[in-house]
Amino acid sequence: MAAEMGKRQLLHYLTMSNLDTYRYGTRRQIFVTPTPYPTDEVIRSLELPGVALARKHLLILEPLRLDDIAGPRHVDWGSGFEYILLNGFPIEAISSRWPLELW
Incomplete structure (x- = not known):
């Protein structure tokens, strides 16, 4: 998948x-x-739950360190594409040292 x-x-x-x-x-x-x-x-693009909860931060993950990735798939009712990390991710997959704030 990472390739x-x-x-x-x-x-x-x-x-x-x-x-x-x-x-x-x-x-x-x-x-x-x-x-x-x-x-x-x-x-709106990812059709996320809790529309009143702003998403102003993100984690960056390295695909080479992930297992069990499903996708890509089109987001139902949204306009984006997503992958599903079926078993989550290990700490080693986090590329950013902490959640990054969006501008």
Whole structure:
């Protein structure tokens, strides 16, 4: 899967309430996208739940360090594409040292 993506990394957008949730990775299934979105488009493009919760931060993940990636698939009711990390991701897959704030 990583070869298919070239050198593109995967992004997981975060709310203020879950900034520290993935600091050490996770074993839970999560959704990611290779597409960077401005803060005013991310919720609509990815059809994210909790529309009142702004996504102003993101984690950057390295596909070469991920297993069990499903996708890509078109986001139902949105305009973007997503991948599903079926078994989450290990801490080693986090490219950014901490969640990055979007402008």
